[in-house]
Structure formats: C-alpha cells, structure tokens
Amino acid sequence: MxxxxxxxxxxxxxxxxxxxxxxxxxxxxxxxxxxxxxxxxxxxxxxxxxxxxxxxxxxxxxxxxxxxxxxxxxxxxxxxxxxxWVIDPLPVVIGTEEWAALERGLHQRAELLQLVLDDLYGARLLLRDRVIPAPVVLGHPDFVRAADGIAGQRLVVGATDLARDAGGRWTVMADKTAAPSGAGYAMANRRVTSRVLADVHRDASLARLRGWFHTMAAALGSAARVDVDMPRVVLLSPGAGSETAYDQGFLATLLGFPLVEADDLSVRGGRLWIRSSTRREEVDVVLRRVDADYCDPLELRSDSQLGIAGLVEATRRGAVRMANPLGAGVLENAGLVAFLPEVAHRVLGEDLLLPSATTWWCGDSPARSHVLANLDRLVVKPVARGPVLSARFGWELDAAGRDDLRREVEARPWAWVGQEPVPMSTAPVVTPGGLAPGRLVLRTFGVTDSEQHHVMPGGLARVNTDASSSLVSSMSGAIAKDVWVLSDDTAGVGGGWRGATPEAQPTLVRLQRRVAVAPRVADNLYWVGRYAERAEGTARLLRVADDLAADHAQRPGTPGAATMEVMVQAAAAVTGVQPVEGQGPADHLRAMVGDAGRTGTVAHACHRLVLAAESVRDQLSQDIWHILSRLDRTLGRAPSPRAPLRPQLDNVLESLLAVAGVVHESMVRDQTWGFLDGGIRVERAQHTLALLRATLTSERPPVIDGQVTEAVLEASESIITHRRRTTSGEGPAWPLHSATSLLLLDGGNPRSVAFQVARLGEALRLAGDAALVDRCDALAALLDTLDLDELCAGDRAALGDALDTVGRALRDLSGELGARYFGRKPPSRVLLGQWGGGR
Structure with a gap:
C-alpha cells in the first residue's frame, strides 16, 4: 500500500x-x-x-x-x-439512520434465506415451479442429500458480506450460512481499537457489542429440543490447525460454551455425547465450524477425521440440533443470487431491501452468452467455493487468460456465474507514509432465536492494501477494522438484553453442573502444566550452569571449572541436548535455550506449551496470552555470541512465573485443575530426580562435591533454606545430606519430590481416581521410609537406587493416568460391505 x-x-x-x-x-x-x-x-x-x-x-x-x-x-x-491479525487503528463509522436501514435489509434477508432453506430441504416448490433451476441446487456440492427432510433446520447464525456500489448503496457480495466465521475477530478488533483510541471511544455514543454475544448464547440454547431444561451447547472446531482457530477459541470464551473437537464427541444410542473417562454428558446443540461434508465420516466424507460417525443420524432423529444445519452451505451458492429477487417476490411478496450484484447463471444459455460476450468487464465466479476454482476479474486478464476462462465456462457452464463488478468504497489505512485508501468489505453478523433475528451492532470490516485491486480477503492479507455504529441510546444498541424493561428481558439461566472433561482437553491441560514446568526447570538449571561457565570456563583444573563441567553435563542429561563435536560449554548452553525445533530446549518446551494452551484456549484466562507473547518475543531475541545468557534466562523465568501465577489464581479447583496441576507435579518431580541422579550419585573431592551440591540447590530454588538451616543447626551439616533431605524427602519444601507426590495425590483426588490416589499415597509412604544416612553413605548406590525406584513409580503413574484419561479415538475408517448376498 x-x-x-x-x-x-x-x-x-x-x-x-x-x-x-x-x-x-x-x-x-x-x-x-x-x-x-x-x-x-x-x-x-x-x-x-x-x-x-x-x-x-x-x-x-x-x-x-x-x-x-x-x-x-x-x-x-x-x-x-x-x-x-492486522488491525488498522481507524474504525469504520456508520450513522444511526444508515445502520437502521441496513438492519432492516439484513432482517429481511435472514427471513428469506430461512424460507429458502426450508423449501430446498422440504417440499422443493421453488425447484418444481422452476423459480430456481434444479441444477443450481441439486448439482451444488453443498446440497447435503443426507440432510434432506431433517426437521428443525434453523439458521441460528449467519453473516453477510457487503460493499458499497458506485452510488454508495450497500450491496450484498456474499451470504455466509454454513459455518460463518469472524464474530470473535469483530470483538477482538473492538477491544484493541477501544484501547488505541481510548479518548474517542470513551466520548462517542456507540452501540456496544457484548450484549449481542449474550443474545447469541441465548439463541443457541433456544435451538435445543423443547423438552431440554438445561441445554448443553458446544462449539465444534476443526482444531488448533484451523485458519480461524483464534476466532473459534475466543468466541467459545465469549459465549461460555466448551470448545470441542471430533475426538471429544461420540454418538451412542442415536444421541451425541461428550466423551469422558468418568461419564458421558449429552450434547443438545452444536455450533459447528467444521464444513458439513466433513461432519460425519459414516454418511458424508468417509476420509474425514474432523467429524463424528453417526452425527447425521443423531440430527435426523432430532436428538441434537446443528447451528447451522448440515447443508446450509447451499445458500452460499453464487448461482442462487441470480434468482433471489424473484424468490423474494414469491415467498415474501417484497422487493429485496439489500440488492446483490447483478448476476447471470451460466447454466442458462442466454445468460451464458451474455457473460461470454462481456468477459472483459465482468467478475466470473464459481458457484461453489473450493481450493481450485476462484473468482476471476475479467479486466485483469489478458486475451489468453480470457480464452482459457471461456473454455472453462463452456466446459462446465452450470458451475459458473458472471456478475457486474461492485466498485466498493475506499477507507483510510494508516501507513508509514500517511493515510492510504483501500477497498472495503463489511461483514455483518446475525443470530435468530425462536422469536426474531438480531444483528450485531457493528461487524468485521476488511480493507485491502491496494485500492486498484478488487480482491479483499483475510487469506490475501487484508487489514481488519473495527466497525462503530453510532447510537442515540445512551445504553448502546446491543449493550444488554433486548427490551426496555426487566419484564421484557429474557432470562438465560446458567445452572452450575459438573462438566465432563474430554480426553483431549485433559491431555492438553496436563501438558500445559508439564511444558510450563519443564521450561522453568530447564531455565533455572541453565542459568546456574551459565553463571559457572562465565566464572570458570577459562580456568581449567580448578574446583569451579570441575563444578561447571558437572552442571553442564547434568543439563545435557536432563534435557537430552548433547554437545556437538568441538562445542564449548558456553555454546552448548546456548544450544539448550533458543532452538524451538530441537527437543529438550527451553524454546521447544515453550513452543509446545503454546500448542497445548491453544488447544484448550477456552479453559484458560485471557491474561495468559499476553505473557506467552512476551515469552515468545524474549526467546526470539537471542543474545550475541559473547553476551551472557543470564539476562535472557531471567526474562524467560519472569514470564514463566507469571504464567504459573495466572494459572494458579484463575482456575477453579475442579477436575481441569487436577489434570493441569498433576502435570506440573509429575514434571517437577521427574526433573528433580533426573538432576539429583546426574549430580549427587557420584563421589567427588569434598570441595567439588560441596560446590556441586550448592549449584544443585540453587537450580532447585532451595539454596536459601539450605544455608539458613545449616547455620542455625536446623538441618544436616553435610551439604549432600542437606540437599538430599531438601530436594527428595522434605514434604514442606515446594521443590522437593515428596512435596510433588503429595500434591499429585491432591490433583488425582480432583480427577476422581481413587486407585491412582492409593498408588500415589503408597509412593509417599515409600519416601517416608527412606533413611537419609543410608542414602548418602559410601558410594551412594542406595541414593541412585532410590532415585531410580521413585522415578519408575512416577513414570508408571503418569503412564496409567494417560491410559485412563487421555485416550484418543482411533482414526475413523469406513468399511464398505459387499452389495447383495449369495450367488
């Protein structure tokens, strides 16, 4: 731009x-x-x-x-x-009267699309009376035959893309009815813009967005069967690999509904359930962000790993309602646009308040002739979205390109439409050189409950980076803008529940009940805890080793150099990151910090922490993302080769401690906390055991042994307690005895293995597993029987054996926990039987 x-x-x-x-x-x-x-x-x-x-x-x-x-x-x-995501700080402002007119058009369009959907999957009078040509619908890939005749097909959520025509009138560019995305991004835009332009936002009389999400939650709940008192609504996501994964996670947080994936759900007895190791919980409404043909490998795409076998049958029986219905994507068909004005007259008796771009379906011979004769000035679009076919702007093609397009249209005429181009308005974008114009597309959002349609008072605006281009899409790098709707209502349109009086306001009852934790959620929470603790423990160990290297690397043969070697080797043993040939201690320590692609490094643990956290975004406080972003920036700024690692590691630890604080102070102590805290306790105990095994199980000269022991205590955040107890006579006088007592056996030290085992038992109680709690209690009893003098005597074989025994018990306990609670569904595969029987 x-x-x-x-x-x-x-x-x-x-x-x-x-x-x-x-x-x-x-x-x-x-x-x-x-x-x-x-x-x-x-x-x-x-x-x-x-x-x-x-x-x-x-x-x-x-x-x-x-x-x-x-x-x-x-x-x-x-x-x-x-x-x-890129947000321009300048919002799009729409006046009160203009927005009211736009709302009326959107209400009408939502009603029209609902009636069309009912007819296409019902009586199909529009096809029988040839108001819409049958090939436009029946030949469209988003017409789901398996969904034909399913009752209760309500378009709960919808989105409409709009742009201004040459006269400034809002014109519909596309309807989004399958699995509309962007509402979460719209709220994210508002949160950012309201802080960047805080004074203007505070003084303006704007319609607020938050109440619309309350309305959306209520509308989704009302979509459930009438006999359900407390409907369970979930948001079905393709997963963290989805392009709009942030939008899905943030929307789930705003609505208060769990974010689930196919692995979390199963169909049993014709009903949909959240899978859990302890019990199942029935799902009543699914807000889906998975494309319809991927939703059920049994009746739709057999190769899909994103759907749930039997889901179509569950919807057919009315046991679960889909928002939006399977097959609603047929309404996004560009071929329908050519016939909507006549359809509106037929089913509503009205003209369309919001026009679409003038459209010709190429399956009609006269329309095709018109399109082919005007390729140089029309937009030619496929009727179905897809990775291969895309819109072509005729004026941007050379003669050869237009000839190729003509052949494509003539080969499959039913698959294409031609449209008059909509010039789109321009809006300013802040650039280093000043304000630059870009072409604007506005996406509005609506929800429909049992009574009426409600439009979000704002939306998601996107602006391209070249005003001479007609392409505006997030995939091509469009910049987002907040949308401000001016309001005469001091409370703000959409700022609360509908209605002016308490009696007119609907009630959304949030009754508390224990929520089933799906294996995928439990697994990711467990690894959030483990990776956060792994990164912290590794950073602490490397910080001590780096200090020793800075002081003693150039002093070979000294006790300090020997201590440094022990700690660097211990770090390699704990992380698994071994030195390459010729690599000195300082370079080896650097290798254990910043390479996110190498297992065992601090950066790798932090990257895996983010991956796990993204998969359970709806379970974690929003504050954690600020900290994780700061952590990412810290690890991305590698110090120069001769600079010490200490400042970077200090900053890493500061962020990790902040993560621990947010998690500890924001999560309810229920089963979800049990899995996350259980991961922390297993990881810290195993890290401590590995560190003790690598440092204290070998005899060394007393001077070196004392320095190594103090380095281990410092890396384990227990050096102050050791010194205080030694000088006051509260603890063992020998450093080895003190370290073994503090880090292995002392149940009062938050860094000791005994403390972790006790806390792990508490976490397992929250998980509700009495058998694993008993095993944890048995391990705690074993630690109680260990004799400090025996562990530290002679060649320290007893210490090594004890560490190995406790380590194996912890690994077995962790493995059993995973087997009981983290089991995923095997990949689905549809087996086709032979037709017919006998000879």
Missing amino acids: TAAASSPTEGPLEAYRALVQGLDGVDEWYDDHRVRPGQDLVTSAVGSIGLPGLLEARAESRRLVEDDGIRYGGLTDEVDRGRS
Whole structure:
C-alpha cells in the first residue's frame, strides 16, 4: 500500500482527500471535498494527533495484537505460528439512520434465506415451479442429500458480506450460512481499537457489542429440543490447525460454551455425547465450524477425521440440533443470487431491501452468452467455493487468460456465474507514509432465536492494501477494522438484553453442573502444566550452569571449572541436548535455550506449551496470552555470541512465573485443575530426580562435591533454606545430606519430590481416581521410609537406587493416568460391505 507523504504544511487528512478524488466509487470519509455525516468523530481526532499520533496508534495496535495472540492461521507442530491479525487503528463509522436501514435489509434477508432453506430441504416448490433451476441446487456440492427432510433446520447464525456500489448503496457480495466465521475477530478488533483510541471511544455514543454475544448464547440454547431444561451447547472446531482457530477459541470464551473437537464427541444410542473417562454428558446443540461434508465420516466424507460417525443420524432423529444445519452451505451458492429477487417476490411478496450484484447463471444459455460476450468487464465466479476454482476479474486478464476462462465456462457452464463488478468504497489505512485508501468489505453478523433475528451492532470490516485491486480477503492479507455504529441510546444498541424493561428481558439461566472433561482437553491441560514446568526447570538449571561457565570456563583444573563441567553435563542429561563435536560449554548452553525445533530446549518446551494452551484456549484466562507473547518475543531475541545468557534466562523465568501465577489464581479447583496441576507435579518431580541422579550419585573431592551440591540447590530454588538451616543447626551439616533431605524427602519444601507426590495425590483426588490416589499415597509412604544416612553413605548406590525406584513409580503413574484419561479415538475408517448376498 502506498500513500502520498504529508508535507510539513499538509496534514494526513488533506493528503488522503487528494488521493481519493481520482478513484472510482465512494469514500467512507469524504463526499467530494466534504466530510460525510458522522465521520467527524474520527477525522477530528486524526486532525488533532497528526501523522505521528497515527503511527503511534498503529504501533500500539500491533503490540496489542501480539500480546493477545490474535492470529490468522493455525498452529502446528512446526515452529511457524501463522501470521498475526492486522488491525488498522481507524474504525469504520456508520450513522444511526444508515445502520437502521441496513438492519432492516439484513432482517429481511435472514427471513428469506430461512424460507429458502426450508423449501430446498422440504417440499422443493421453488425447484418444481422452476423459480430456481434444479441444477443450481441439486448439482451444488453443498446440497447435503443426507440432510434432506431433517426437521428443525434453523439458521441460528449467519453473516453477510457487503460493499458499497458506485452510488454508495450497500450491496450484498456474499451470504455466509454454513459455518460463518469472524464474530470473535469483530470483538477482538473492538477491544484493541477501544484501547488505541481510548479518548474517542470513551466520548462517542456507540452501540456496544457484548450484549449481542449474550443474545447469541441465548439463541443457541433456544435451538435445543423443547423438552431440554438445561441445554448443553458446544462449539465444534476443526482444531488448533484451523485458519480461524483464534476466532473459534475466543468466541467459545465469549459465549461460555466448551470448545470441542471430533475426538471429544461420540454418538451412542442415536444421541451425541461428550466423551469422558468418568461419564458421558449429552450434547443438545452444536455450533459447528467444521464444513458439513466433513461432519460425519459414516454418511458424508468417509476420509474425514474432523467429524463424528453417526452425527447425521443423531440430527435426523432430532436428538441434537446443528447451528447451522448440515447443508446450509447451499445458500452460499453464487448461482442462487441470480434468482433471489424473484424468490423474494414469491415467498415474501417484497422487493429485496439489500440488492446483490447483478448476476447471470451460466447454466442458462442466454445468460451464458451474455457473460461470454462481456468477459472483459465482468467478475466470473464459481458457484461453489473450493481450493481450485476462484473468482476471476475479467479486466485483469489478458486475451489468453480470457480464452482459457471461456473454455472453462463452456466446459462446465452450470458451475459458473458472471456478475457486474461492485466498485466498493475506499477507507483510510494508516501507513508509514500517511493515510492510504483501500477497498472495503463489511461483514455483518446475525443470530435468530425462536422469536426474531438480531444483528450485531457493528461487524468485521476488511480493507485491502491496494485500492486498484478488487480482491479483499483475510487469506490475501487484508487489514481488519473495527466497525462503530453510532447510537442515540445512551445504553448502546446491543449493550444488554433486548427490551426496555426487566419484564421484557429474557432470562438465560446458567445452572452450575459438573462438566465432563474430554480426553483431549485433559491431555492438553496436563501438558500445559508439564511444558510450563519443564521450561522453568530447564531455565533455572541453565542459568546456574551459565553463571559457572562465565566464572570458570577459562580456568581449567580448578574446583569451579570441575563444578561447571558437572552442571553442564547434568543439563545435557536432563534435557537430552548433547554437545556437538568441538562445542564449548558456553555454546552448548546456548544450544539448550533458543532452538524451538530441537527437543529438550527451553524454546521447544515453550513452543509446545503454546500448542497445548491453544488447544484448550477456552479453559484458560485471557491474561495468559499476553505473557506467552512476551515469552515468545524474549526467546526470539537471542543474545550475541559473547553476551551472557543470564539476562535472557531471567526474562524467560519472569514470564514463566507469571504464567504459573495466572494459572494458579484463575482456575477453579475442579477436575481441569487436577489434570493441569498433576502435570506440573509429575514434571517437577521427574526433573528433580533426573538432576539429583546426574549430580549427587557420584563421589567427588569434598570441595567439588560441596560446590556441586550448592549449584544443585540453587537450580532447585532451595539454596536459601539450605544455608539458613545449616547455620542455625536446623538441618544436616553435610551439604549432600542437606540437599538430599531438601530436594527428595522434605514434604514442606515446594521443590522437593515428596512435596510433588503429595500434591499429585491432591490433583488425582480432583480427577476422581481413587486407585491412582492409593498408588500415589503408597509412593509417599515409600519416601517416608527412606533413611537419609543410608542414602548418602559410601558410594551412594542406595541414593541412585532410590532415585531410580521413585522415578519408575512416577513414570508408571503418569503412564496409567494417560491410559485412563487421555485416550484418543482411533482414526475413523469406513468399511464398505459387499452389495447383495449369495450367488
């Protein structure tokens, strides 16, 4: 995106106004040389802060996005985390009267689409009477035949993409009815923009968004069967690898519904259940973000790992309701657009309040002839979305490109439509050179309950980075904007429940009940705890080893150098990161910190922590993402080769301690906490056992032995207690005895193995597993029987044996915990039987 740089005498507003004068279409800010009504709310602020203030707001917006972990693109096992969501600090402002007119059009469109859906999966009168050609529907890949005739097919959620035509009128570009995305991003945009433009946001009379999510939660609950008193609603996600994984996780948090994946669910007895090791919990409504054909490998795509076998049958029986229904994606069919005006007259007796772009379906011979004769000025779109076919802008193609497109249309005419281009309005985007215009698409969101349709008072605006291009999409790098709807209501439209009086406000009852924890959730919570503790323990060990290397690496033959060697080797033994040939202690320690792709490093543990946390985003406090983003930045700034590691490791530990604090102070002590804290206790105990095994089980000269023992105590955050007890006579006088007592046997030391075993028992009680609690109690009793003098005597074989025994018991306990609670469903595979029987 380019912008004319503002001269000292020309502010950003004047420069932007000059840029948009020669562009097609209307601008959101300026009508000729005048500021449009309602836009002075933002333009006045821009005039006051100037370009420096705009750039500061832009930088702050990017920082907040990073802190909140807002991202487009899914996490994978690879280090690549997708790209950050980009939010322009300047919102799109829509006036009260204009929004009211837009709402009326959206209400009408939602009603129309619901009636069309009912007919297409019911009587199909629109097809029989040839109001809509049958091939437009029956030949569309999103017409789900398995869903034909299923009752209660309500379009609970919907989205509509809009742009302004040449005269400034809002025009529908696309309907999103299958699994609409973006509502979570809309709220994220508002949270960021309201902080970046805090003064303007506070003083403006704007419609608020939060109440709309309450309405959405209530609408989803009301979609359940009438005989369900406390409906269980879940949000079905493809997983953390989904491009809109952040949007899904944040939406689940806003609604208060669990985020689930196919692995968390199963169908039994014609009903849908959340899987759990202890019990099943029935699901009544599914807000799905999985494409319909992937939802059931039994009746739809047999190769899908994202769906639940038997889900279609459960919906057919009415046991579970889908939002949106399987097959609702057929309404996104671009071929339908050509016939919607006539359909509206047929089923509503009304003209469309919101027009669509003029469209010709190429399956109709006269329409196809028109499209082929005007390829150089039309947009040609496939009727079905997909990775292979995409929209083509005829004026951007050369003669050869148009010939290729003509052959594609002639070969499969039913698969294409031609549309008159909508120029789209321009909106300003902050760039280093000033304000630059980009083309704007507005996505609105609506929910429908049993009574009426409710539009989010705002939405998700996206602006491309080149006003000469007609392509605006998140996948192609569009920039997001918040949408501010001006309101005369001081409470803000959508700021609360519908209705002006308490009697008119619906009640959403949130009765407390114990929630089943699915194996995937339990597993990821467990590993959130383990990876957080692994990163912390490793960082503490490396910090001590780095201090020793800084002091003694150049002094070979000294006790300090010998101690350094022991601790560096211990770090290698604990992490599994072995030195390469010729690598000195300092370089070896660096190798254990920053390479996220190498198992055993601090960065690898932190990356795996983020992956696990992303998979249970709805279970964790929002504050944790600020800390994880800071941690990511810290590890991404590797110190120079000659600089000490200590400052970086201090910053890493600061973030990890903050993670521990947020988790500890924000999670309810229920089964979910039991799994997470259980992971912490297993990891800390195993880390301590491995460290003691690598350092204290070998005899060394007393001077070296004493220094090694103190280094181990320091790495285990117990050196102060050791020194205090030694000088006061409270503890053993010998360093080895003191360290063994503090780190293995002392049940009062939060860093000891005995303490971890006791806390693990408490965690297992929360998980509700009496058998594992008994095994944990037995391990605690074993630790109580160990004799300190015997462990530290002679060649220390007894200490090594004890550490090995406790380590095996912990590994077995962890393995049994995983087997009982973390078991995933095997990959589904549909086996096709032979047709017929006999000869």
